[in-house]
Amino acid sequence: MSLTCPKCHGEMRQYERSGVVIDQCGECRGIFLDRGELEKLFEAEANWSRQQTGGAPGQPAQQPAGYPPPPPPAHQPGYGAV
Template sequence: MQLTCPKCQGQMRQYERSGITIDQCTECRGIFLDRGELEKLIDAEATWTQTQGRQTAPAPQPAPPPPGYPAPTAGHYGYHGHYRRKRRGFLSDLFD
């Protein structure tokens, strides 16, 4: 049985990712979930986040500035620090 997109009436394809069935429209690329699938996604994301949180160590504290120099300030001219990247979550791995 071929599913039809409720938004644009395009054909739908089914994907199986981590035990969750995802329906995606081939035309508008819309994502549709069956009943209970969103709860499964939320539970899987929470579990993944908890396991990742245990594995990562806190970032080391930067060394204090040498004497005679003012402390660097973030967001102002001359800031050459490193900006943190946003941590990827379980959901970002779900969709290729």
């Protein structure tokens, strides 16, 4: 059974990426996800990023060796501060 795009009424095609079925319109190229699928894609991306950087879950990426640490954020007074 073929789905119809709710925007342009074009024919929808299905693709599987990272265990998630993505519906995409062949006309307007709109992407439609079922409930919970966007979160699954976010998790798959986070897992891929961790594998690329060698980091553990929840840990920020490490500064490469030989580089100075980043400067602290500059203090910017709020609106109306004197």
